[in-house]
Amino acid sequence: MTKQNEEKIISEVIDDSNHELNLKGADLLIHTKKLPQRLHRLAFLPWYECWTQQLKTEKKSEHTIRSYVVAAKTFTTTTLPNEEILSWDEIKEIQVSELFNRSNPNNGRVDAWLNTIGDLRPATINARIAAITHLLKWMGYAIPEWIQRPARSRSLPRTLGKNDLQKVRLAAIRSEDPIAFPIITMMLDTGLRCSEICNLDLDDVDLEDLSALVIGGKGEKDRTVLFTNATLDALDAWRPIRNARLKNCIREED
Incomplete structure (x- = not known):
């Protein structure tokens, strides 16, 4: 079938979808109009x-x-x-x-x-x-509305075992950056997300009450989280290092 014949068939079928043609493929083109x-x-x-x-x-x-x-x-x-x-x-x-x-x-x-x-x-x-x-x-079709997509089964998140927790803490202790240990300790203690602990200010941490105020957490909601003495000890160990870093930053600016 030549290209001219094909174009002729399409043109005729579009003009009259009930028109019968004897050429090969004409039956298929009855619905071309659609x-x-x-x-x-x-x-x-x-x-x-x-x-x-x-x-x-x-x-x-x-x-x-x-x-x-x-x-x-x-x-x-x-x-x-x-x-x-x-x-x-x-x-x-x-x-x-x-x-x-x-x-x-x-x-x-x-x-x-x-x-x-x-x-x-x-x-x-x-x-x-x-x-x-x-x-x-x-x-040119639409998927039928009666088709129901199966709900995805959400598996529970895998929790860290005792050995896993020890490995994480050990890796934090051995880190070249001393801030790694207080961050990891506090995250394990409180369940804070990465973005939440990055936005956490020392003024929001109550060392006497062993709590921290999370501002603008998930869902842009504020909440209070509690931590243990492990986090308190890690923060106390980090404080002099933090102060020394702040002094160095001030000297470099001067």
Whole structure:
């Protein structure tokens, strides 16, 4: 089929979607009118090359593209009852107009495909659905609203054991910077976040009450945290070093 014939078919189908043509591929072009305008010129081209090029144009990472391709492979090769079984290599060569018909969310293929990925991890299922959502949107469809994405199960954070805590404290003691030990000790004592302890001022620390006022913590909320004598001893050991550093800074400025 020449390029002129292709353009003629597309033009006639757009003008009259019920017009019957005897040329090869005419049946596929009956629905070309429903294709997004941007896909009219791609109607006779292999969909796979066009779609992957679109992903690259959107500057998707190589990892994301590989993930999307895996999802597209499982989706497009899913076979409906009484439908011819096509290999992935054959699927990649079909035209955009044919994939438009094949990927119609209302023909049951989405449902059948979801059944095949039901045993995967929730995060993987969500990634596959995101990929097919992109493919369907590119084809001019929308992912059906009835599709429910599984909730991601959040595992509890791993807590440090006794040996781990000893290793952390030992590493802080051996650090070249003496401020490492009071910081690590206070973080382990209070559960302060890195940003919170960096913004902590000595004026906010009550050494008699063994507490510290955190201003503008998570959620921009203020709170009071308590610490033990271990933090108090570490701060007392750090204080003369801090004072010496301040004096050196003043001398350098003068």
